[in-house]
Amino acid sequence: MPNKLSKKINHERFNRYVKRSSEVGRTDNNGLHRLALSQADKEIRDQLKVWFEQAGLATTIDDFGNMYGRREGKNPHLKPIVIGSHLDTQPYGGRFDGVLGVLAGLEVVESFNDDHIQTERPIIIVNFTNEEGARFPQPMLGSGAITEHFNKSFVYEIQDEKGITFEQALQEIGYVGKEEYRLKEAEYYLELHIEQGPMLERNSKQIGVVGGIQGMDWLDVNVIGEKNHAGPTAMEDRKDALASSARMISTLYEITNSYSGLKTTVGKLHVHPNVANVVPGNVEWVLDVRHEDDTLRMAALDEMRHALKQQAALDGTSVTVNELWASPAVLFDEDVLGAIEKSTDNLGLTRMKLYSGAGHDSKYMPYFGKTGMVFIPSVQALATGKMN
Ligand SMILES: [Zn+2]
Known part of the structure; x- marks a missing residue:
């Protein structure tokens, strides 16, 4: 100018x-x-x-x-x-x-x-x-x-x-x-x-x-386990969808730290049935992932999807991932x-x-x-x- x-x-x-x-x-x-x-x-x-x-x-x-x-x-x-x-x-x-x-x-x-x-x-x-x-x-x-x-x-x-x-x-x-x-x-x-x-x-x-x-993705993650009573169900017999989700989220945050500038947030969870003395049978949560480089974000998302499946297999739960919204x-x-x-x-x-x-x-x-x-x-x- x-x-x-x-x-x-x-x-x-x-x-x-x-x-x-x-x-x-x-x-x-x-x-x-x-x-x-x-x-x-x-x-x-x-x-x-x-x-x-x-x-x-x-x-x-x-x-x-x-x-x-x-x-x-x-x-x-x-x-x-x-x-x-x-x-x-x-x-x-x-x-x-x-x-x-x-x-x-x-x-x-x-x-x-x-x-x-x-x-x-x-x-x-x-x-x-x-x-x-x-x-x-x-x-x-x-x-x-x-x-x-x-x-x-x-x-x-x-x-x-x-x-x-x-x-x-x-x-x-x-x-x-x-x-x-x-x-x-x-x-x-x-x-x-x-x-x-x-x-x-x-x-x-x-x-x-x-x-x-930044580009942004919202993924709906649905973790399915088995709903059981807290008292009678031994720890080793549980398929706890919330415990499994917690491990998943922790892994996702570790993956996030391996990509410079990537931001991952889980800010919304629905726990079913959300009762104090029931092992959660199903937890649904939203994963928000952001980065200014679309290629990097896609690579991270691939790794995350893979990690979710792996964790579910270890926990005896199952997981489905659906894209709610994406913005390049x-x-x-x-x-x-x-x-x-x-x-x-x-x-x-x-x-x-x-x-x-x-x-x-x-x-x-x-x-x-x-x-x-x-x-x-x-x-x-x-x-x-x-x-x-
Ligand atoms: Zn404004």
């Missing part, structure tokens, strides 16, 4: 944006409770529209409620640079999370306005709908929908806990826009986000250059990463490369163009009341 663009933003104005956003859906512990398409979401959307107008951006809203603010370039025929993230939050979530990504984009545009900088390409600031998937249980809904990962009827029919559909909620807050306004192209997509992990803080780095988003790794564009690294160095900030363990809207954006993400440290006490 030319050096004249490496200018400073107006911190006071940016802080004003963040402060105002932090008031909309505010919780007692300084976090935010701003579920997608709720009244609080409507309020911050209305505010964003005003900010877009003040910044001279043309506002459009598509049929998924995604909001766009467009600043024209010298050459309106060039594909735009898109900057953004999401303004919705988890229940009692953080006030920075995706909010910074939208507001940082807005401040970039305002800074260009201050200096009368006209870019070649148009710039579009975007606020994607329902990134969190907290109210409507499909994360990254708005970005996934415009990139043809979900079709319209699927999106419109998703219901929240009260049975309200996405479509109804969108209508209720008055944010049903037009299909023709969906983002259709982007030369670049940039997203600033809180890290949501401890790596930057732990390594005392200021900027995380995000190499991509997304690697961001090398040129964009290079530009982020260069800018970081020019600003005299410290950096490290890392991979996102969580999903973000940028996951879907390589569909349009060269994508990159910047993480900033998530300081526990500062970032939220609770998580972030």
Whole structure:
């Protein structure tokens, strides 16, 4: 990027944006409770529209409620640079999370306005709908929908806990826009986000250059033994599905440690019959495995499946493994990463490369163009009341 663009933003104005956003859906512990398409979401959307107008951006809203603010370039025929993230939050979530990504984009545009900088390409600031998937249980809904990962009827029919559909909620807050306004192209997509992990803080780095988003597998593991009474059944006669599962999980964690950077989690178990004095006959659990290298993850999964069968044979149990869900790794564009690294160095900030363990809207954006993400440290006490 030319050096004249490496200018400073107006911190006071940016802080004003963040402060105002932090008031909309505010919780007692300084976090935010701003579920997608709720009244609080409507309020911050209305505010964003005003900010877009003040910044001279043309506002459009598509049929998924995604909001766009467009600043024209010298050459309106060039594909735009898109900057953004999401303004919705988890229940009692953080006030920075995706909010910074939208507001940082807005401040970039305002800074260009201050200096009368006209870019070649148009710039579009975007606020994607329902990134969190907290109210409507499909994360990254708005970005996934415009990139043809979900079709319209699927999106419109998703219901929240009260049975309200996405479509109804969108209508209720008055944010049903037009299909023709969906983002259709982007030369670049940039997203600033809180890290949501401890790596930057732990390594005392200021900027995380995000190499991509880890690939992920969810496997349903069903271990079948024999249900028996605790008293009469001798230890050597048991086929204890829980004891067998425990040994399996321990082996899986050992395998995990032999692959650098691999992350394995078992966070959910169903023990049957789940009674104190009955030897468990059946235990079902979910295995979550993540890595940024798909080939490595696949190799680890093969080894894990094999180890599960072996352990079952030793324990006299049987095991079935079914893939519940898989999401391949997304690697961001090398040129964009290079530009982020260069800018970081020019600003005299410290950096490290890392991979996102969580999903973000940028996951879907390589569909349009060269994508990159910047993480900033998530300081526990500062970032939220609770998580972030
Ligand atoms: Zn987020």
